[in-house]
Amino acid sequence: MTKSKSAYSTPSKLGKLDTHIIVVWVDNESGVLARVVGLFSGRGYNIESLAVAEIDNKQNISRITIVTTGTPQVIEQIKLQLKKLVPVHKVADFEREDKKVIFKEMALLKIVANQAKIKKSLNACKKYNPVILDKTNKSVVIQVTALRREIDKMTKNLKPLGLVSASRTGAVAMTRGAEIFK
Amino acid sequence: MSKLISGAEIVFKALEDQNVEFIFGYPGGAVLPIYDELKNHKKIKHILVRHEQGAGHAAEGYARSSGKPGVVLVTSGPGATNVVTALTDAYMDSVPLVCISGQVPTHLIGTDAFQECDTTGITRPCTKHNWLVKDINDLPKIMHRAFEVATTGRPGPVLVDIPKDIQFAKTKYSKPKKEKKLNGKIKTKFNQKDIDQLINLMIKAKKPIFYTGGGVINSGPKASELLRELVNITGFPITSTLQGLGAFPGDDSQFIGMLGMHGTYEANNAMHDCDLLINIGARFDDRITGKIDEFSPNSKKVHIDIDPSSINKIVKVDLAIVGDVAEVISSTTKSLKNKNLNLEKSNKQKISSWWEKIQKWRTKKSLDYINSDKIIKPQHAVQRLYELTKNRDTYITTEVGQHQMWAAQHYPFSKPNRWMTSGGLGTMGYGLPAAVGVQIAHPKKLVVDIAGEASVLMTIQEMSTAVQYNLPIKIFILNNQYMGMVRQWQELLHEKNYSESYSAALPDFVKLAEAYGCVGIRAKTPGELDEKIQEMIDVDKPVIFDCCVDPHENCFPMIPSGKPHNQMLLGPKDQEENKITGKGKTLV
Ligand SMILES: Cc1ncc(C[n+]2csc(CCOP(=O)(O)OP(=O)(O)O)c2C)c(N)n1
Ligand SMILES: [Mg+2]
Numbered sequence: 177m178t179k180s181k182s183a184y185s186t187p188s189k190l191g192k193l194d195t196h197i198i199v200v201w202v203d204n205e206s207g208v209l210a211r212v213v214g215l216f217s218g219r220g221y222n223i224e225s226l227a228v229a230e231i232d233n234k235q236n237i238s239r240i241t242i243v244t245t246g247t248p249q250v251i252e253q254i255k256l257q258l259k260k261l262v263p264v265h266k267v268a269d270f271e272r273e274d275k276k277v278i279f280k281e282m283a284l285l286k287i288v289a290n291q292a293k294i295k296k297s298l299n300a301c302k303k304y305n306p307v308i309l310d311k312t313n314k315s316v317v318i319q320v321t322a323l324r325r326e327i328d329k330m331t332k333n334l335k336p337l338g339l340v341s342a343s344r345t346g347a348v349a350m351t352r353g354a355e356i357f358k
Numbered sequence: 359m360s361k362l363i364s365g366a367e368i369v370f371k372a373l374e375d376q377n378v379e380f381i382f383g384y385p386g387g388a389v390l391p392i393y394d395e396l397k398n399h400k401k402i403k404h405i406l407v408r409h410e411q412g413a414g415h416a417a418e419g420y421a422r423s424s425g426k427p428g429v430v431l432v433t434s435g436p437g438a439t440n441v442v443t444a445l446t447d448a449y450m451d452s453v454p455l456v457c458i459s460g461q462v463p464t465h466l467i468g469t470d471a472f473q474e475c476d477t478t479g480i481t482r483p484c485t486k487h488n489w490l491v492k493d494i495n496d497l498p499k500i501m502h503r504a505f506e507v508a509t510t511g512r513p514g515p516v517l518v519d520i521p522k523d524i525q526f527a528k529t530k531y532s533k534p535k536k537e538k539k540l541n542g543k544i545k546t547k548f549n550q551k552d553i554d555q556l557i558n559l560m561i562k563a564k565k566p567i568f569y570t571g572g573g574v575i576n577s578g579p580k581a582s583e584l585l586r587e588l589v590n591i592t593g594f595p596i597t598s599t600l601q602g603l604g605a606f607p608g609d610d611s612q613f614i615g616m617l618g619m620h621g622t623y624e625a626n627n628a629m630h631d632c633d634l635l636i637n638i639g640a641r642f643d644d645r646i647t648g649k650i651d652e653f654s655p656n657s658k659k660v661h662i663d664i665d666p667s668s669i670n671k672i673v674k675v676d677l678a679i680v681g682d683v684a685e686v687i688s689s690t691t692k693s694l695k696n697k698n699l700n701l702e703k704s705n706k707q708k709i710s711s712w713w714e715k716i717q718k719w720r721t722k723k724s725l726d727y728i729n730s731d732k733i734i735k736p737q738h739a740v741q742r743l744y745e746l747t748k749n750r751d752t753y754i755t756t757e758v759g760q761h762q763m764w765a766a767q768h769y770p771f772s773k774p775n776r777w778m779t780s781g782g783l784g785t786m787g788y789g790l791p792a793a794v795g796v797q798i799a800h801p802k803k804l805v806v807d808i809a810g811e812a813s814v815l816m817t818i819q820e821m822s823t824a825v826q827y828n829l830p831i832k833i834f835i836l837n838n839q840y841m842g843m844v845r846q847w848q849e850l851l852h853e854k855n856y857s858e859s860y861s862a863a864l865p866d867f868v869k870l871a872e873a874y875g876c877v878g879i880r881a882k883t884p885g886e887l888d889e890k891i892q893e894m895i896d897v898d899k900p901v902i903f904d905c906c907v908d909p910h911e912n913c914f915p916m917i918p919s920g921k922p923h924n925q926m927l928l929g930p931k932d933q934e935e936n937k938i939t940g941k942g943k944t945l946v
Contacts, residue, residue, distance in 0.1 A: 206490070211482060218483050249670060256667035262487040262507060 191247030195224070195272040197279060197349045198254060199357070203263040204230045204238040211261055212240055221246060221254055225281070225324070225346030237265065241348050243272075243324075268357045276352050282345045283327045288315045289338025297337045301330060362528040365497050365520060366395040369458060371531050372501035373402055378429050380405055380420065380798055382413040386433025388460030388473060391525035405798060405827060408819035410437050412791035414444020415817065418453045419795030422778045423753055425578060427454040427508050428795065434460045435473030438519075439480065443785060445515045446484040450782025451601060452576055454513035456504050457485075463523040464492060477519045488517040494527035502534035512665040513576055548681040553689045555677055556636075557697070559658055563634035565712045566594045569617065569646075572601030572781070573639015573663055573683050575774045581684035582606070582774040585638070588691050593709065595716055597625035599640045600766055600781045608770025614716060615725075618646040619917050620763040623724035623926060624716050626915075629654050630923040631715070637661045639683045642672040643782070652922035662686045724915045724928055725767050734884050736761060736836045736907040740768040740808065743834060746891050753796045753805045755779065757789040757813030760842035760913045765808040767913075787816030790833060794820055797829040804832070804895065811837040811904075812861055821874040824900040832894050833902045835867060838909040846912045850927075871902035880904040 202208045209228060216223050224243040231239045244254065251269065258267045270277045287297045294316050298306060304322040311317075320327065324347060331342050351357060363371070369392055373381070382405045385393045396404055407413040410432045417428025432441050438459045448455045462471040478490045487507050489500045500518055508516045560566065568589060574581050582605045589596050589612055596606050597617040606613055615622030617629055626648075629635065635657040640646070647653040650672065659675040661668070662683060669678040679686050727737045740761075754769060755778040756762040762779055771777050778796060780788035789807040797805045807814075814835055824831050844859040871878030877899050881890040887905075894901045914929040 206492075207478060207482070210479070214482055249674070253667065253671055256669075260486075260665075260667055 191249065193245045193247060194251065195243065195245050196251050197270045197272060197277070197347060198242045198244060198258070199268040199270070199349055200240040200242070200258055201265040201267075202238050202240060202261075203265070204236045205263055208238070208263045209240070211263070212242075212258065215257055215261070216242070216244070216254075219253070219257065221250065227346035227348050241346060243347050266358070270349055278350050278352060279323060279347050280321050280349075281324050281327055281347045282319065282321045283331070284309070284343040285318045285320065285331070285334060285339055286315065286341040287318065287334065287338045288340045290314070293337045297334055297339070300333055300337070304330065360530045363531055364391070364395070364528050365491075365494055365525040366391040367398070368494075368497050368529070368531050369501065369520070369525075370395055370399045370402060372498060372505075372534070373429065374399065375502075375534055376427075376505045378402060378427075381429045381431050382407055382416045382420070382795065383431030384408075384410050384413055384433065384437060386435075386437050386460065386473070388434035388462060388522050389431060389437075389458075389525075390460075391522065392431065392458070392460070392520075404431070405794075405823065407791065407794075407823050409817065410440035411443050411787065412794070412817050412820040412823065414441045414455065414457070415447065415785075415788050415791035416795035416798070416820070416823075417455050417457075418444065418448050418451075418788075419755060419778050419792030420799045421448075421453050421455060421795075422575075422792075423775050423796040424799040425775065426799075427456055427505060427513075430455060430457040432457065432459050433473070434462055434477065435475045437473075438475060438477040442480060442484060443783075445481055445517065447780055447783040447785045447788060448515040449484045449486070451780065452513050452572060453515065454508040455515035456508050457481075457515060457517040459517060459519050460525070461490065461519045461521040464521045465523070467521065477517070481517045484515070485517050486514040488519065490519045491521065491524050494524050494529045497524065497529065498532045505534075512573075512663075512668075548679045548686060548689075550689070550693070552677065552679045553686070553693050556660055556679065556690060557693055559634055559660060559677065560592060560594075560636075560694075563594075563658075564708060565628075565632045565657075565715075566592070566634040566636065566709065567628050567632040568594055568596040568636050568638060569599075569629065569640055570596060570602045570605055570638045571599040571640025574602055574605040575639075577639065577664075577683035579774055581639075581682075581687065584684055584687040584691065588687050588694075591691065591694060594636075595628060595713070597621070597628065599643070599646055600779060602640060603766060604771035604774045604777045607772040609772065614720070616766055617923075618643075619648070620767065620913055620915065621917075622767075623722045623915055623928065624719035626917065626923040626926060627719050628716055632657045635659045637663075637675075638687070639663060641668045644672075645781075647673065648917045649920060649922045654923070722928065724926070727911070727914075727929065729884075730908070731884055734881065734887060734905060734907045736838065736905075736911055737764050737768050738884065739834075739836060739881075739887065739905050739907060740764050742887050743806065743808070743891055744769045746888065746895060747804060747806070750804050752776065753778070753793075753800060753803055755789040755792040755796060755805070755807045757807070757809045758784045758786045758843075759810040759813055760838070760846060760911075761808055761810045761813075761836040763843075763913045764836070769808070786810075786813035788813075790814055790817050790831075791820045791823075793831040793833070794823055794827075794829055797824070797831050798827070801829075805830075806832045806834050809833050809835045810842065811835050811839065811864055811867070812841045815865075818870070821871070821876060821900060821902070825875045829900060830898050831900050833900075834894070835902065835904055836907050837864075837867070837904050838907050838911065839864060840909055842909075842911075843913070849912065850916075850918065867902050867904035871900075874900075874902075876900035876902060878902050878904065880906065882906045 228240040304320040307319040309317045421428035462474040614624045617625040660677045661675040793807040841859045868878030915926045
């Protein structure tokens with residue numbers, strides 16, 4: 177839903193919502209995640225997923241990847257508001273459909289079933305780089321990396337095959353080729 | 359080499375290095391080491407307020423009238439939570455404040471210790487940045503950075519939360535590095551291409567208008583001077599937001615009054631009909647734009663602002679120039695002059711029919727009201743106050759409500775930094791403590807808080823501060839016995855259901871003044887008004903002036919909710935024809 181921008185304006189035209197992946201490089205100091213997340217909740221922006229970890233322990237830089245939806249105007253505001261935060265170094269923004277960027281999410285899937293079903297499950301994951309992390313004669317834990325919608329679909333398909341628990345990360349992103357985002 | 363000094367001493371050293379002269383504060387357990395250190399720093403004077411919100415607003419008044427950052431010192435827990443309203447107010451109106459708060463010792467943080475609260479958590483959304491100092495070695499750097507963040511780019515409040523053990527702990531002090539960062543985090547500078555584009559638009563325009571805001575004031579007195587020159591050589595009409603009043607002389611013929619919800623007929627119609635709108639340091643606030651879909655529908659829009667996130671936030675613009683207002687105006691003027699366009703003559707002709715239209719709107723005299731010789735009309739009271747104070751350099755603060763709008767409409771300003779009002783947050787109780795801060799910054803000047811009887815009671819305790827420091831502030835209450843602005847909305851939008859907007863049991867303001875040890879004056883009739891105002895001006899003491907005004911007066915013109923700029927209510931006669939209906943009612 178687009179929020180009305182003015183106390184007067186009834187939210188008339190609902191703009192088209194696009195999904196964007198916003199990557200934020202921040203100082204890894206206490207409270208920085210709260211600042212970023214608080215900016216989103218305080219201004220009514222949407223967070224679909226969030227991934228954050230330190231990527232440079234010498235310079236104390238963390239990389240936060242946020243998947244969000246919004247009108248072009250809202251996406252623009254998100255970037256500009258993020259850039260104003262003191263611990264933020266740079267902000268990149270990719271459209272989900274952007275072919276020059278790789279997006280990946282990871283999921284850990286626990287399947288409890290008989291061997292036939294486990295086999296079927298592994299088969300179903302084949303396209304998504306499955307790694308077996310744990311195995312007993314009535315269960316398996318599989319790691320997959322894929323796009324969000326692929327994992328969505330897979331978990332749906334695995335339910336009847338004995339999927340009992342799924343643990344997922346938010347998306348992370350990287351540009352293709354030799355270039356890096358400045 | 360340099361000796362080890364305590365955190366408390368570092369705080370003062372940093373303040374001294376920033377040339378801070380005054381701190382507005384209130385002591386408590388978690389800041390006692392800092393208070394203990396106060397005696398060793400004679401250059402810094404502490405102003406003891408009566409409530410931490412008062413400290414915040416006083417610091418705002420000080421900052422806005424002097425151009426220097428205001429400094430606040432409060433204790434942990436309730437001290438910090440009490441200052442939150444003022445921080446939010448400063449955040450909304452871009453006022454540079456540095457708030458230092460005490461915190462429980464680091465080993466007690468997170469234990470629900472006595473007077474512990476998550477101060478940085480609570481103030482995160484209402485500051486530009488805040489810091490919890492966990493290591494004494496970080497303190498000098500953080501103190502310097504706090505001032506830098508508060509004063510560069512779009513100014514605003516910051517908070518430094520210092521646990522008590524850090525105030526005792528010792529380290530070496532390092533001086534602030536002297537680097538001039540004009541625009542805070544933003545490194546890119548606008549370029550000549552932008553300016554050329556702006557000039558092109560200006561040359562082509564037939565119906566141009568300048569719409570200026572608080573950004574011009576924040577850019578410093580030089581920006582106001584430059585603005586006057588630019589407006590003068592272009593011949594364009596200029597309107598201003600509530601916060602921008604004073605950047606351009608209110609009595610100049612090119613000034614067409616304030617715009618927005620209670621702006622003039624000519625300003626709002628000009629905004630609606632213009633073909634070029636040049637926004638300088640304003641932010642398309644909803645009180646300005648009215649119905650956004652119908653806001654200035656046929657204009658090219660230019661936005662000049664130091665804050666990139668203000669651009670395209672609410673209104674999509676055709677040309678954005680990110681930069682300090684003074685620099686952008688100065689480049690524009692220079693380029694105009696270089697091109698030798700002789701705008702003064704050519705332009706004034708081209709836009710002469712635009713001016714004719716504006717003159718026609720002006721003849722509506724939208725600020726007029728029906729005066730009375732029996733009862734004091736609030737507008738008349740403001741006008742008399744203006745007439746009797748205009749020959750001195752007067753500073754005006756306000757509370758929030760009808761009186762605030764009447765002050766904005768009927769008290770013109772000729773200089774920047776003379777008008778301090780809570781615009782963004784609309785904080786009742788702002789004006790009195792703000793007046794305290796203004797008077798501290800300008801001890802010899804006349805400082806008047808144009809107040810409402812309801813608002814002023816929210817921070818009335820600061821009269822005690824005024825008395826303690828011999829601050830002869832004048833609290834000029836337009837006493838209509840109502841929360842007038844609430845009553846007005848109820849009259850126009852809620853079928854005259856005056857739910858809880860009448861203040862029964864108001865205090866006797868004259869006796870209240872006397873109880874505080876200041877002077878109380880009451881005016882009941884138009885006949886005695888001038889004489890009483892003069893008496894107020896002449897006494898060299900704080901005054902509470904109880905000006906008994908017509909309780910039923912409404913503030914016009916008014917753009918009702920849900921209506922665009924060109925559909926204004928114009929005073930009593932006009933109302934019947936323009937009832938607010940439907941959707942407008944549900945909006946704030
Ligand atoms: C702290 C706070 N609470 C509530 C409001 C809502 N409000 C806006 S104006 C107003 C009435 C102000 O009454 P008064 O000070 O007497 O001024 P008047 O409108 O009568 O001139 C109120 C309650 C506010 N702006 N601030
Ligand atoms: Mg009132």
